[in-house]
Amino acid sequence: MQQLIQTLMSGILVGGLYGVFSSGLTLIFGITRVINFAHGDFVTLGMFGAVLLFTSLGINPLISIIPVAIGTFIIGALIYSVIIRRTLVVKGITAIDAQHGQLVLTLAVSILISNSLLMLFGPSSRSVSGFLGHSYNIAGIYLSEARLVSFIVAVVLFLLLYLALQRTLYGKAIRATVDDRDMASMVGINPNRVFLLSFSVGTMLTGIAGCVLAMYYPVTPTTGQQFLVIAFVTVVMGGLGDIVGAFVAGIVVGIIQQLTAVYVAIDLQNAGLFVAFVLILVFRPQGILSRKRVGI
Amino acid sequence: MTRLRKVLTSTGWLGLIVAVLVASLPYWFIQTQFLLSVCTVALIFMTASIGWNIISGFGGQISFGHSIFFGLGAYTAALFQNRLNGNAWVGVLLGMVVAAVVAVLLGLLTLRLRGIFFALATFALTLTFAILATHFQSFTGGAVGVTLPILGNDPAQFSFDNKLGYYYIALIFAAASFIVAWLILRSRFGLQLRAIRADQDAAKACGVLATRVKLIALALSAVVTGLAGGIYLEYIRFIDPNSAFGANLATQIAVIAFVGGSGYLWGPVIGAAILVPLQQILNSGLSTFPAGFNLVVYAVVVLAILWFEPRGLLALRRRFSSRKRRAKGDSPDAESSATDDTSPGSDNGLTTSGVDR
Numbered sequence: 001m002q003q004l005i006q007t008l009m010s011g012i013l014v015g016g017l018y019g020v021f022s023s024g025l026t027l028i029f030g031i032t033r034v035i036n037f038a039h040g041d042f043v044t045l046g047m048f049g050a051v052l053l054f055t056s057l058g059i060n061p062l063i064s065i066i067p068v069a070i071g072t073f074i075i076g077a078l079i080y081s082v083i084i085r086r087t088l089v090v091k092g093i094t095a096i097d098a099q100h101g102q103l104v105l106t107l108a109v110s111i112l113i114s115n116s117l118l119m120l121f122g123p124s125s126r127s128v129s130g131f132l133g134h135s136y137n138i139a140g141i142y143l144s145e146a147r148l149v150s151f152i153v154a155v156v157l158f159l160l161l162y163l164a165l166q167r168t169l170y171g172k173a174i175r176a177t178v179d180d181r182d183m184a185s186m187v188g189i190n191p192n193r194v195f196l197l198s199f200s201v202g203t204m205l206t207g208i209a210g211c212v213l214a215m216y217y218p219v220t221p222t223t224g225q226q227f228l229v230i231a232f233v234t235v236v237m238g239g240l241g242d243i244v245g246a247f248v249a250g251i252v253v254g255i256i257q258q259l260t261a262v263y264v265a266i267d268l269q270n271a272g273l274f275v276a277f278v279l280i281l282v283f284r285p286q287g288i289l290s291r292k293r294v295g296i
Numbered sequence: 297m298t299r300l301r302k303v304l305t306s307t308g309w310l311g312l313i314v315a316v317l318v319a320s321l322p323y324w325f326i327q328t329q330f331l332l333s334v335c336t337v338a339l340i341f342m343t344a345s346i347g348w349n350i351i352s353g354f355g356g357q358i359s360f361g362h363s364i365f366f367g368l369g370a371y372t373a374a375l376f377q378n379r380l381n382g383n384a385w386v387g388v389l390l391g392m393v394v395a396a397v398v399a400v401l402l403g404l405l406t407l408r409l410r411g412i413f414f415a416l417a418t419f420a421l422t423l424t425f426a427i428l429a430t431h432f433q434s435f436t437g438g439a440v441g442v443t444l445p446i447l448g449n450d451p452a453q454f455s456f457d458n459k460l461g462y463y464y465i466a467l468i469f470a471a472a473s474f475i476v477a478w479l480i481l482r483s484r485f486g487l488q489l490r491a492i493r494a495d496q497d498a499a500k501a502c503g504v505l506a507t508r509v510k511l512i513a514l515a516l517s518a519v520v521t522g523l524a525g526g527i528y529l530e531y532i533r534f535i536d537p538n539s540a541f542g543a544n545l546a547t548q549i550a551v552i553a554f555v556g557g558s559g560y561l562w563g564p565v566i567g568a569a570i571l572v573p574l575q576q577i578l579n580s581g582l583s584t585f586p587a588g589f590n591l592v593v594y595a596v597v598v599l600a601i602l603w604f605e606p607r608g609l610l611a612l613r614r615r616f617s618s619r620k621r622r623a624k625g626d627s628p629d630a631e632s633s634a635t636d637d638t639s640p641g642s643d644n645g646l647t648t649s650g651v652d653r
Contacts, residue, residue, distance in 0.1 A: 035412050037547075083603065086603055086606070090605070093606060096356065096493075098606060099412065100558065100606075100607075101554075101606025101607065104550070104551055104554045104555075104598070105603065105606070107547055107551065107598075108595045108596075108599040109599070112599065114588075115591040115592045115595065116588065116592055117588075118586075118587055118588030119586045119588035119589050119592060122586075122587070221588070229423060265431065267430065268427060268431055271424050271427040271428060271431070274420040274421070275424060277416075277417070277420050278406065278417045278421060281406075281409055281413055281416070282405055282408060
């Protein structure tokens with residue numbers, strides 16, 4: 001019983017961060033429909049940002065959130081306007097061809113990011129050591145301070161994103177574009193600006209999630225790969241473009257992963273997740289949490 | 297007879313010239329073992345990508361999981377030879393059969409998904425295969441993989457002293473796969489497949505049994521890619537979960553076709569002829585540079601090509617031909633409808649004129 005609660009707790013704590021970078025992906029994938037193969041590497045970028053700022057300047061990862069957020073926002077904006085946007089303006093290109101082009105371009109960006117990091121910093125694993133190293137023992141259940149703090153940051157970030165989408169004009173424009181792209185552009189919302197904004201904010205959130213994750217997770221240039229599919233699983237599970245769905249699904253995914261790792265086998269923790277993903281895609285393409293039917 | 301002449305004039309002459317050229321390469325161009333090896337690997341990946349092109353290029357169902365079929369082809373042959381002491385050729389054949397069977401089973405599940413969701417599902421599936429192949433060590437050999445013994449010169453066991461043997465075997469199978477793809481593209485079945493790419497609902501309304509056509513295309517595609525996996529195993533004589541089912545291979549098969557031009561018959565050929573030698577030469581030639589530099593160069597090349605033309609290199613031909621036509625003073629409308637005929641599974645892909653490319 002105690003082991004079960006311990007497993008559930010670690011699932012929830014790590015799931016909060018899954019929720020944040022999946023919210024980032026749901027902004028990108030759900031709105032612009034770009035399959036962003038570089039998403040995992042955005043997590044890596046955030047993690048490297050935190051580690052480098054900590055080891056060279058001794059900056060606390062929680063403060064690094066600000067420079068990392070600015071950096072990844074700019075990277076996202078650049079990738080969108082230089083690379084993704086390009087596929088939409090080539091003469092005579094169909095929507096499907098443009099999407100396939102984006103797929104391969106983001107894949108190349110992913111290879112570029114992870115190997116540039118490998119070239120600059122080498123393959124060894126780096127971590128933020130000695131920061132928030134405590135762990136609490138509450139009735140026999142161990143909770144690490146770093147994980148607890150990162151979960152709180154995740155919840156705060158998510159609430160900020162949610163409020164921004166609900167209250168600000170840009171947020172409303174984004175939500176309108178999710179609901180009906182054509183109708184939104186008919187009432188004067190510039191889809192290009194919405195896409196640019198969603199892509200940049202999505203990248204930024206992912207970078208921040210990486211920055212916080214670095215508090216307890218060591219990073220190598222290829223760490224991001226494993227988060228790529230997790231992010232897609234979460235986004236599809238939560239329903240495309242659904243921020244709340246993505247966050248809740250992130251926690252569900254964290255729990256599924258931990259349960260499989262503890263009760264089945266640790267090296268199978270992702271296999272169970274991927275099979276669940278395919279089954280969800282096939283049988284509940286609108287997401288497990290949503291009641292809305294979406295044509296896929 | 298006229299039909300045969302038409303066939304020869306459209307793709308045939310070009311194909312014949314390329315075939316003769318490539319077949320004679322070892323005698324005037326490829327003078328070193330290294331270059332021969334680069335070309336052999338290029339031909340193997342060309343075969344895999346030609347297989348990919350059948351379902352994903354002609355049919356528009358982008359798969360990021362063709363490494364499943366490549367890996368199954370390789371693993372089946374490896375286990376058949378190692379565990380049952382079977383014949384290598386029979387092992388390769390068995391691998392193709394296993395790939396086809398698995399393709400049908402996975403297709404029944406995933407081909408209901410459209411577009412990007414099919415791509416995501418296949419990507420997740422190949423990673424699942426990699427995890428499972430690592431986990432069930434007693435059967436697959438686990439993360440260590442399977443190594444085949446080196447047998448010396450024994451053509452009956454798919455083993456040659458000379459790299460030239462492997463080169464010609466790879467060449468023959470690449471050419472055979474190309475012809476299969478070409479026959480599919482020309483056939484009524486290929487037309488149905490291209491119609492599905494253009495607009496699945498419209499194709500269904502015209503009486504195309506979309507699910508069945510896609511399922512058969514996936515199976516054919518898996519057979520060709522499985523064959524490539526089998527040849528790869530016999531040539532490298534080693535397979536492990538990552539090189540069989542890993543994300544790198546999964547994406548590489550697709551990227552080759554995308555760079556050449558997905559949906560074009562010649563797309564995988566051009567893509568493999570450029571990308572695989574680039575990668576092989578970078579891998580070995582840049583050992584003095586820090587690790588990762590070779591893939592940075594590779595990524596930049598792919599980015600540059602697709603940035604310039606997101607539909608792949610062969611789509612450039614269409615751009616230039618339309619520019620020429622514009623120079624002659626044709627109206628823009630006539631231009632767009634005429635050029636669309638040559639695009640793969642184009643908007644008006646139901647016309648037969650687009651088939652002879």
